[in-house]
Amino acid sequence: MTVSRALRGVEGVSEKKRAEILKIARTLNYVPNSNARSLAVANSNLVGISLPTFAGEVFAEILNGMRQTFEKAGYSSVIDTTEYSRDAELIWVRRLLSWQPAAVILTGVDHHPETYALLKASPLPVLEIWDHTDDPIDLCVGIDHFKAGQAIGQHATERGYKCPAFVSTPKGHDIRADARLAGIRDIYRQIGQNHVPVSRPPLQSAFTAGFQGATELINEEQPDIICFLNDHMAFGGMMACNSLGLSIPDDMGVVGFNSLDLASVLPKRLTTIRTPRRLMGVTGARNLLARINGVPIERNIVLPVEFVSGETT
Amino acid sequence: MTVSRALRGVEGVSEKKRAEILKIARTLNYVPNSNARSLAVANSNLVGISLPTFAGEVFAEILNGMRQTFEKAGYSSVIDTTEYSRDAELIWVRRLLSWQPAAVILTGVDHHPETYALLKASPLPVLEIWDHTDDPIDLCVGIDHFKAGQAIGQHATERGYKCPAFVSTPKGHDIRADARLAGIRDIYRQIGQNHVPVSRPPLQSAFTAGFQGATELINEEQPDIICFLNDHMAFGGMMACNSLGLSIPDDMGVVGFNSLDLASVLPKRLTTIRTPRRLMGVTGARNLLARINGVPIERNIVLPVEFVSGETT
DNA sequence: CCCAACTACGTTAACGCTAACGTTCATTTT
DNA sequence: AAAATGAACGTTAGCGTTAACGTAGTTGGG
Numbered sequence: 006m007t008v009s010r011a012l013r014g015v016e017g018v019s020e021k022k023r024a025e026i027l028k029i030a031r032t033l034n035y036v037p038n039s040n041a042r043s044l045a046v047a048n049s050n051l052v053g054i055s056l057p058t059f060a061g062e063v064f065a066e067i068l069n070g071m072r073q074t075f076e077k078a079g080y081s082s083v084i085d086t087t088e089y090s091r092d093a094e095l096i097w098v099r100r101l102l103s104w105q106p107a108a109v110i111l112t113g114v115d116h117h118p119e120t121y122a123l124l125k126a127s128p129l130p131v132l133e134i135w136d137h138t139d140d141p142i143d144l145c146v147g148i149d150h151f152k153a154g155q156a157i158g159q160h161a162t163e164r165g166y167k168c169p170a171f172v173s174t175p176k177g178h179d180i181r182a183d184a185r186l187a188g189i190r191d192i193y194r195q196i197g198q199n200h201v202p203v204s205r206p207p208l209q210s211a212f213t214a215g216f217q218g219a220t221e222l223i224n225e226e227q228p229d230i231i232c233f234l235n236d237h238m239a240f241g242g243m244m245a246c247n248s249l250g251l252s253i254p255d256d257m258g259v260v261g262f263n264s265l266d267l268a269s270v271l272p273k274r275l276t277t278i279r280t281p282r283r284l285m286g287v288t289g290a291r292n293l294l295a296r297i298n299g300v301p302i303e304r305n306i307v308l309p310v311e312f313v314s315g316e317t318t
Numbered sequence: 319m320t321v322s323r324a325l326r327g328v329e330g331v332s333e334k335k336r337a338e339i340l341k342i343a344r345t346l347n348y349v350p351n352s353n354a355r356s357l358a359v360a361n362s363n364l365v366g367i368s369l370p371t372f373a374g375e376v377f378a379e380i381l382n383g384m385r386q387t388f389e390k391a392g393y394s395s396v397i398d399t400t401e402y403s404r405d406a407e408l409i410w411v412r413r414l415l416s417w418q419p420a421a422v423i424l425t426g427v428d429h430h431p432e433t434y435a436l437l438k439a440s441p442l443p444v445l446e447i448w449d450h451t452d453d454p455i456d457l458c459v460g461i462d463h464f465k466a467g468q469a470i471g472q473h474a475t476e477r478g479y480k481c482p483a484f485v486s487t488p489k490g491h492d493i494r495a496d497a498r499l500a501g502i503r504d505i506y507r508q509i510g511q512n513h514v515p516v517s518r519p520p521l522q523s524a525f526t527a528g529f530q531g532a533t534e535l536i537n538e539e540q541p542d543i544i545c546f547l548n549d550h551m552a553f554g555g556m557m558a559c560n561s562l563g564l565s566i567p568d569d570m571g572v573v574g575f576n577s578l579d580l581a582s583v584l585p586k587r588l589t590t591i592r593t594p595r596r597l598m599g600v601t602g603a604r605n606l607l608a609r610i611n612g613v614p615i616e617r618n619i620v621l622p623v624e625f626v627s628g629e630t631t
Numbered sequence: 632c633c634c635a636a637c638t639a640c641g642t643t644a645a646c647g648c649t650a651a652c653g654t655t656c657a658t659t660t661t
Numbered sequence: 662a663a664a665a666t667g668a669a670c671g672t673t674a675g676c677g678t679t680a681a682c683g684t685a686g687t688t689g690g691g
Contacts, residue, residue: 007670009649019669034439039416040353040362041647044676049353059381065372072399081413083396086385100394103352126347210579244583266523270557320640322679332639354677357646635690642683653672660665 012037043105050080052293053101054110057089057179061211061237062265063282064112067134070286071110078294080107089178091117098123108293114138114145115180130296134289136181137307144296146289146306150181153278154188156312157260160276161189161230162196164318166258169193170228171203172218172238178208182234185262189232202226215241223249223257230258230318236265236277243273243317259317274315281308325350356418363393365606366414367423370402370492374524374550375578376595377425380447383599384423391607393420402491404430411436421606427451427458428493443609447602449494450620457609459602459619463494466591467501469625470573473589474502474543475509477631479571482506483541484516485531485551491521495547498575502545515539528554536562536570543571543631549578549590556586556630572630587628594621 011018011026012035018026029035043049052075056064068084075082083101087093095117101109102123108130111120114137124131124142131143138145161169169189173182190201202225204218215238222228223245233239239261243253251257253273261268264279285308295302324331324339331339342348356362365388369377381397388395396414400406408430414422415436421443424433427450437444437455444456451458474482482502486495503514515538517531528551535541536558546552552574556566564570566586574581577592598621608615 006649006672009647010670013649017669022669034436036412036415036436038357038418038647039413040356040418041676042649043353044351044357044646044678045648045650047676059372059378060375062373068372099349100352102349105351105353123347210582212579212583216583241583244585247585266525269523270525270529270554272557272560319642319679322677323640326679330639335639351677354646355679357648357676358678358680360646633691635688637688638686640683640685643681645680646678648676650675651673653670655668655670657668658666661663 047105049105049107051104051106052080052082052108052110053097053104053106054082054084055094055097055101056084056086056112058086061235063235063263063280066282067286067289070283071134071290072286074287074290074294080294087112091115091120095120095123102127102129107297108132110134110289110293111142112136113181114141114147116142130293132289132293132296134285136184137305139305141305144289144292144302144304146285146292146308148280148285148308148310150184151188151191153262153280153310154185154190155192156188156278156310157185157232157262158189158192160312160314160318161232161258161260162192164230164254164258166230166318167198168227168229169198169201170222170226170231171201172215172222172231172233172242173203173205174214174234175205175208179234185232202228211235211237212241212244214238216245218242219245220249223251228257230260232260233262235263236261236268236275239275239277239317240267240271243271254316254318264311264313268315273317275313276315276318277313279311279313281310284308360418362418362420364417364419365393365395365421365423366410366417366419367395367397368407368410368414369397369399369425371399374548376548376576376593379595380599380602383596384447384603385599387600387603387607393607400425404428404433408433408436415440415442420610421445423447423602423606424455425449426494427454427460429455443606445602445606447598449497450618452618454618457602457605457615457617459598459605459621461593461598461621461623463497464501464504466575466593466623467498467503468505469501469591469623470498470545470575471502471505473625473627473631474545474571474573475505477543477567477571479543479631480511481540481542482511482514483535483539483544484514485528485535485544485546485555486516486518487527487547488518488521492547498545515541524548524550525554525557527551529558531555532558533562536564541570543573545573546575548576549574549581549588552588552590552630553580553584556584556588567629567631577624577626581628586630588626589628589631590626592624592626594623597621 011023085097110132133145135147137147137149171186204221206214206217219242261275261277264277268275324336398410423445446458448460450460450462484499517534519527519530532555574588574590577590581588
């Protein structure tokens with residue numbers, strides 16, 4: 006017990022003895038066993054985070070915001086990527102729960118029914134991030150993707166574009182992108198345009214996907230504005246327009262999403278939507294910490310996005 | 319014990335009883351306690367991975383290669399980012415060891431002395447990835463950054479560029495980039511050019527850093543070729559050349575590193591070096607698994623890189 | 632019909648740690 | 662000087678799991 010106390014830095018040990026113990030521990034290359042500790046005290050400072058992917062800056066920035074906040078509060082995080090699969094997410098959640106974490110963070114609000122059941126049944130704090138729903142498992146901090154789509158549609162109609170198109174990912178892969186598309190369609194339906202073709206290039210680099218999707222749409226439809234899943238794809242699309250001799254924004258409007266760093270070096274400022282990624286991570290983590298500590302908080306937060314009017318529309 | 323056997327799927331339980339147990343476990347929302355399991359069996363299927371950063375595709379690709387390989391073998395991975403700090407790496411290694419992992423993976427070969435001591439002293443398999451050294455802690459799979467720099471220098475001198483410059487990150491932040499710079503300098507020294515100025519723009523997005531670094535070098539030195547830490551920065555640099563009215567490759571040569579996806583959509587193919595990132599992850603993970611299982615393997619592997627001659631030099 | 636051999640299931644102890652409660656002994660209070 | 666206090670250190674038991682061994686009951690071979 007004296008050793009345990011000395012190493013944990015709790016009181017009840019003389020400074021002399023503590024120094025002695027620390028010295029011996031050092032020479033023995035002793036490392037405490039966290040498994041045994043967690044078992045004994047029946048809690049942990051682990052937070053499990055599930056993300057769709059490590060690719061791209063978006064989730065990296067949300068993640069950084071969360072991790073730094075947790076780190077400061079003495080929590081470690083373990084991360085998994087689901088590659089946009091609900092089944093993979095479920096498997097991860099099961100494994101995570103077996104580690105007795107202090108909290109769980111999931112990306113989005115669309116989960117396997119069993120994931121939902123498992124987490125609803127457990128007393129664990131759960132945070133859903135990046136998307137928004139009226140009925141979160143526990144906490145939710147995100148943006149309204151449908152409204153973001155509407156903002157894009159609004160801008161596009163105001164600028165006089167008549168034939169919008171959208172470049173996305175394979176079906177079911179990113180339901181947030183589908184929500185944004187639905188927002189765009191909603192606005193265009195109001196002016197009688199019901200045809201908003203979508204290209205879904207196969208999974209690959211965002212740049213080449215954007216290039217390919219734009220090329221396909223231009224060849225097969227007659228869009229006058231193309232909206233992309235994100236800025237990187239939009240850049241690929243701009244390159245496609247260049248190589249097809251279309252001038253932006255006159256022959257073709259281009260709209261991105263996320264306001265990524267790339268946009269800041271382009272000769273033409275990209276029309277896009279700025280998402281508060283870091284803030285979202287920090288807010289989410291803070292709320293979760295409050296929840297862990299039993300502090301009452303707003304359970305459902307929708308952060309605002311900022312429309313960025315650039316030179317590509 | 320019967321319950322334990324039933325849930326683990328080991329033999330010694332009748333099918334009838336097993337089904338019964340599984341059903342009850344389900345209704346109770348039972349999740350096994352991995353901490354207790356690890357404690358009892360004194361091992362785990364956790365692999366700890368330390369990366370400099372989640373930003374950029376490079377480490378994401380290495381990571382994917384490793385994770386998929388481990389996943390197939392039944393191992394989970396926990397990841398941490400050090401943000402290029404040796405102290406942060408040490409803290410992470412200590413915490414990781416307290417979780418009794420099956421193996422440790424570090425990025426690069428430059429570690430805090432205590433990290434080194436701790437891991438050398440432990441019987442844990444350790445993999446160092448991405449860089450190369452003659453004296454690894456245990457296993458090493460990487461590329462030779464100095465030689466990669468030499469390849470760039472070789473190409474640049476052959477193309478007749480006389481005044482090279484380099485855009486990097488803040489001092490001490492990325493010693494692999496410094497090794498490549500040393501390779502370039504080594505070649506240029508051989509033709510009597512000892513001046514290779516370096517710009518170290520502050521930490522920020524790779525695109526803006528490249529833009530800023532290139533602008534600074536062009537304003538303050540007279541380079542005829544600029545080599546960048548990576549392709550994203552090279553792209554930022556190309557944009558800077560554009561905005562300063564310099565034509566590539568005649569007024570200014572541009573060389574990147576990594577051969578990232580971005581390059582595939584650019585109107586001018588970028589001169590760069592293709593690094594085998596996924597292969598490196600997979601090879602590293604396989605070797606580590608072999609090591610865990612006691613299979614004898616090559617401890618020190620240097621993977622080849624491919625010079626990609628593009629239209630920017 | 633007996634005993635070996637097996638299957639199905641149970642009991643015990645141990646993994647490393649810490650909460651809770653003991654013990655010792657020097658110091659202060661009365 | 663006796664009693665009370667408290668700091669420093671120790672002992673016990675239990676966290677949930679599993680390896681190792683134990684014990685019924687069943688099968689089958691001689």
